Each structure stands twice: as structure tokens, then as C-alpha cells.
Amino acid sequence: MACRKAVKAVLIDLSGTLHIEDTAVPGAQDALQRLRKAAVAVKFVTNTTKESKKNLLNRLQRLNFNVQEQEIFTSLSAARSLLVQKQHRPLLLVEDSALEDFSGIDTSEPNAVVVGLAPDHFNYQTLNKAFRMILSGAPLIAIHKARYYKRTDGLALGPGPFVTGLEYATDCKATVVGKPESTFFTQALSDVGCGPDEAVMIGDDARDDVGGAQNVGMLGILVRTGKYREGDENKINPPPHLTCNSFPDAVEHILMNLL
Amino acid sequence: MADKKWPGCAKSLKGVILDMCGVLYDSGEGDGVAIPGSVEAVRKLKTSDLQLRFCTNETQASREKFVAKLGRLGFDICVPEVFSPAPAVVAVLKERGLRPHLLVYDGLLPEFDTVDKTNPNCVVIGDAAEKFSYANLNDAFRVLIGLEKPLLFSLGQGRYYKETDGLKLDVGVYMKALEYACDLKAEVIGKPSPMFFQSVLNDMGLQPHEVLMIGDDLVNDVGGAQHCGMKGVQVRTGKYRPSDERHPTVATDGTVDNLAQAVDMILNQRN
Numbered sequence: 001m002a003c004r005k006a007v008k009a010v011l012i013d014l015s016g017t018l019h020i021e022d023t024a025v026p027g028a029q030d031a032l033q034r035l036r037k038a039a040v041a042v043k044f045v046t047n048t049t050k051e052s053k054k055n056l057l058n059r060l061q062r063l064n065f066n067v068q069e070q071e072i073f074t075s076l077s078a079a080r081s082l083l084v085q086k087q088h089r090p091l092l093l094v095e096d097s098a099l100e101d102f103s104g105i106d107t108s109e110p111n112a113v114v115v116g117l118a119p120d121h122f123n124y125q126t127l128n129k130a131f132r133m134i135l136s137g138a139p140l141i142a143i144h145k146a147r148y149y150k151r152t153d154g155l156a157l158g159p160g161p162f163v164t165g166l167e168y169a170t171d172c173k174a175t176v177v178g179k180p181e182s183t184f185f186t187q188a189l190s191d192v193g194c195g196p197d198e199a200v201m202i203g204d205d206a207r208d209d210v211g212g213a214q215n216v217g218m219l220g221i222l223v224r225t226g227k228y229r230e231g232d233e234n235k236i237n238p239p240p241h242l243t244c245n246s247f248p249d250a251v252e253h254i255l256m257n258l259l
Numbered sequence: 260m261a262d263k264k265w266p267g268c269a270k271s272l273k274g275v276i277l278d279m280c281g282v283l284y285d286s287g288e289g290d291g292v293a294i295p296g297s298v299e300a301v302r303k304l305k306t307s308d309l310q311l312r313f314c315t316n317e318t319q320a321s322r323e324k325f326v327a328k329l330g331r332l333g334f335d336i337c338v339p340e341v342f343s344p345a346p347a348v349v350a351v352l353k354e355r356g357l358r359p360h361l362l363v364y365d366g367l368l369p370e371f372d373t374v375d376k377t378n379p380n381c382v383v384i385g386d387a388a389e390k391f392s393y394a395n396l397n398d399a400f401r402v403l404i405g406l407e408k409p410l411l412f413s414l415g416q417g418r419y420y421k422e423t424d425g426l427k428l429d430v431g432v433y434m435k436a437l438e439y440a441c442d443l444k445a446e447v448i449g450k451p452s453p454m455f456f457q458s459v460l461n462d463m464g465l466q467p468h469e470v471l472m473i474g475d476d477l478v479n480d481v482g483g484a485q486h487c488g489m490k491g492v493q494v495r496t497g498k499y500r501p502s503d504e505r506h507p508t509v510a511t512d513g514t515v516d517n518l519a520q521a522v523d524m525i526l527n528q529r530n
Contacts, residue, residue, distance in 0.1 A: 119393040119394075119397075120393075122392075122393040122396075123389075123391075123392050123393065124388060124389050124390075124391045124392070124428070125389075127391075127428060127432075128425075128426075128427055128428055131419070131426070131428055131432075132425065132426060135426065147439060147440045147441075147442070148400065148404070148440055154401060155400070155401060155404055156397055156400075157393070157396060157397050157400050157436075157440055158440075160439055160440065161396075161400075161435075161436035161437065161439045161440040162436060164435050164436055164438075164439040165428070165432040165433060165435050165436040165439075166432070167435075168418060168431060168432055168435040169418045169419055169428055169429075169431075169432045171418075235442075
């Protein structure tokens with residue numbers, strides 16, 4: 001990595017990396033402040049599709065993180081731009097709390113299926129409805145394909161398994177807009193005006209955060225918090241640039257070695 | 260040299276395996292309806308010198324209930340002649356000392372009465388229909404992800420099936436969902452698994468080349484049987500579609516209008 005450029009941007013995952021539900025990862029607020037004092041742009045990128053940007057911002061501020069709304073880039077924002085661009089009228093399988101990020105989008109007589117994280121909608125009837133629409137030609141748009149996520153009561157299924165099931169049933173491929181898609185990372189970086197070879201991603205998901213970022217040429221740092229499970233770093237090839245205990249260690253590594 | 264082609268091959272047959280739904284009857288309101296000629300065709304096979312077994316991927320009812328339903332439609336079939344995924348998976352569980360977490364239709368639960376289900380070390384899913392809720396699927400997921408070596412058995416791997424009110428997602432969709440969530444490959448119990456067909460052959464005490472499978476599902480019935488060395492004939496009833504006769508990978512040994520025609524052709528060869 002001798003020829004690598006100095007890092008100019010740090011993308012940071014939220015859930016599982018900065019906080020777990022309503023608890024901040026110990027030391028994460030201070031670590032973020034130290035990072036902000038360095039000459040790097042910071043962007044918060046998340047696949048937390050059940051929540052609108054405003055919800056995310058409120059939580060982060062409640063947990064005393066210094067974050068601005070325009071620094072947050074979510075898979076919902078990415079999905080919205082795709083719907084607008086293709087002029088689709090979606091059946092939205094997202095939780096009510098995420099609906100405000102789709103305000104103004106026409107959902108009458110839907111001709112596309114958007115799957116987010118929606119435990120309330122992932123029942124047999126609704127999935128059958130989505131299935132029949134896709135079989136009749138409606139495109140399937142996945143906000144992301146995460147396998148599972150961490151809740152206070154344990155691990156829980158993410159949207160990925162349901163998207164995969166619908167793909168199998170209909171013999172079609174979903175368009176994924178969130179992490180680990182390369183367009184997601186490049187879109188997030190284009191806002192701060194730097195290339196992937198000048199950027200680092202910090203996250204708790206080996207495939208979606210670290211693998212996805214490294215596939216577009218960024219460095220990826222895996223933290224052992226949130227959904228991390230023993231051995232996750234071996235699930236991707238090439239392996240993470242670094243695997244460390246938690247967000248503060250990741251920041252320390254960047255400040256010491258990558259600037 | 261024995262004739263290897265349909266229907267000439269019927270001369271040297273010693274056994275016949277019949278698929279049930281779409282061959283014997285069509286499902287629908289209540290018990291569904293018998294396919295014309297099928298009741299009589301089963302009777303003719305039973306009075307012949309051929310061994311007869313039934314092989315289904317039905318997983319919404321126990322075999323007792325299922326056979327009782329067929330009895331009401333006029334079929335003379337008894338439980339030990341019917342091979343379905345649930346008893347097959349029960350045998351596998353017992354043989355391997357496994358204790359399942361079950362995500363199956365309530366009607367299927369009696370098949371698992373004799374199985375130890377405490378402290379589960381594997382998951383069994385069948386076509387659970389309305390029971391495929393997020394909460395139930397999540398329970399199955401948590402059992403799997405908590406195991407050192409996650410083990411998932413799926414009773415069939417169908418994508419969807421047709422009911423009177425439209426197409427419905429089948430167990431294969433949820434099998435794929437759990438496979439993806441846990442990064443594993445399920446063991447499929449039922450057609451077209453070779454192990455499943457082999458268990459029927461073992462019960463008959465016959466070699467594959469001595470047995471003919473008749474079904475309406477080109478891939479799972481005909482292809483699955485051929486893969487085991489049996490002959491496979493498709494009926495133009497049930498889920499048959501004309502495009503099946505131009506399928507890229509599976510070619511039947513014969514295609515007939517219905518079970519009655521197949522049985523008449525078989526028995527004519529042997530007279």
C-alpha cells in the first residue's frame with residue numbers, strides 16, 4: 001500500500017458501528033470529534049432502511065454525536081433517485097417510519113416492488129402480492145440485501161433473505177441500490193468530491209461495508225461490534241484492510257497511519 | 260434384448276410409482292376432484308402383477324389425513340404405500356440423532372409426534388403457507404445461526420403452486436431465504452432428491468430400471484426419476500404445460516394424455 005494516496009474521506013456506517021439501537025458504542029462520540037479535527041471529509045452511510053434520514057439524525061444527536069443531516073447518505077435516498085429516474089410507481093415494502101423519505105412519489109396502481117426492511121410487511125399475503133406483481137413484469141428493487149441485523153433481543157432477518165426468495169420464485173434479478181453496490185459508494189463519495197483511492201469505509205458488516213467498499217477501491221475497516229461474529233473477516237477476499245475492536249480503534253488507526 | 264423404449268419397456272417392468280396431485284386428482288375447494296379415469300386406473304394397477312407405490316411432495320397434511328381425503332375421492336390407497344417428505348425426514352432425523360425446530364403447516368405436525376424436539380440442533384421447513392410470518396421465519400433463523408454447524412432440511416424446493424385464488428409461494432422460496440441468511444445449503448427431502456426415490460425403490464425391493472415413474476411435474480417427477488435410472492412418463496394433466504415437451508434439459512420417455520391412458524398402454528404391453 002506504499003503508493004496509496006493520503007485519505008481524504010471517511011465513510012462511517014451507523015447501526016452496529018456508532019451505536020446499537022439506542023446505545024452509543026463506548027468512546028465513539030469522542031473518536032468522531034478527533035476524526036473531525038483532521039483534514040478529512042466525513043460521511044455517514046447506512047442501509048438502515050426502516051428509518052428516515054430525520055429519524056437517524058435525531059437519534060445520533062440524542063446520543064451526542066456531532067452530525068449534520070446533509071452528511072447522511074442512505075439506501076432510501078438511493079432508492080428514491082432510482083424511482084424518480086425510471087418513473088416507477090412503487091409498492092413500498094418499507095416500514096411506515098421510512099415512508100417520509102418517499103413523500104411525493106406516486107404509489108397508485110403500482111408497477112414496481114421496492115423491498116426494504118419491513119417485518120410488518122413480510123407476511124405470506126403481502127409477499128404473495130409482490131410475487132404476483134413481479135411475475136407479471138414489475139421490476140424488483142431491493143434497498144439492500146443484508147442477511148441479518150442486530151436487535152437488542154438478538155439477530156433478526158434483514159431484507160436480503162426475502163429479496164433472494166422473491167428472486168428464486170420469479171426467476172428474476174433484483175436491482176440493489178444500497179451497500180454493497182458500487183454505485184452506492186461512488187454516489188456517497190461524489191458528494192465530497194474525492195475518489196475511492198482516497199477514502200476509507202468503517203463498518204461492522206464484512207460483506208456489505210468492508211467488501212463493498214474494497215470492491216470499488218476504497219480501504220475497508222471491520223469493527224468487532226454490532227452484528228460482527230467471530231471469523232467474519234475471513235468471509236471476504238481480499239480480507240479487510242484492518243479488523244479492530246471498535247470505532248475508536250478504527251479512528252486511531254486512520255489518524256496514525258493513513259493521513 | 261429387452262425393449263428400452265416407451266411403451267415397449269412396460270413388458271419388463273416390475274413396479275410403478277405414481278405422483279399424486281395432478282395425476283390422481285386436482286386440488287381445489289374441499290377435497291378437490293379426481294381426474295377422470297384415474298380411480299379405475301389405480302384399481303387396474305393394483306390387480307396387476309406390478310408393484311405400486313405413491314410418491315408426493317405434499318406437506319400440508321399428515322399421510323393419514325391425506326390418504327383419507329383420497330379415499331373420499333374414490334381411491335383405494337393405504338398409508339404404507341404413500342411416500343411423502345415428512346416421514347422421510349423423520350427417518351433421517353432419527354438416524355442422525357437430530358432434534359428439529361419445525362416450521363411446517365399445523366396439519367403436518369402429527370408426523371413428528373415421535374421426534375424429540377427439545378433443544379433443537381437443526382431446522383425442518385415445509386410448505387407452511389400463512390405460517391410463513393416474519394416472526395416464525397426469524398425463529399427458524401435464530402436456531403440456525405445459533406448452531407455451530409447450521410443444518411436445514413427443506414421438504415421439497417418448489418417455487419410456487421396454483422390454488423383456486425391464484426399462485427402461491429412454495430417452500431423453496433423460504434428455503435432460499437434461510438440459505439441466504441445463514442450462508443448454507445439446505446438438504447432437500449422429497450422429489451427430486453435421489454435419496455427419496457431410492458427409499459421407494461428399497462421398499463419395493465426393485466432396481467431402478469425395473470420401475471416407471473408417472474407424474475405431471477417434468478423436472479421433479481420425470482427428471483428426478485430418470486436421474487435415478489428409472490423411466491419417466493409425463494401426463495398432460497395437473498401442472499403440465501405444452502412447453503414441457505420442448506424443455507431444454509429434461510425429455511420424457513413418453514407423454515400421455517392422462518393416467519388412464521398410461522395404465523392401459525402398460526397393461527396392453529404385458530398381455
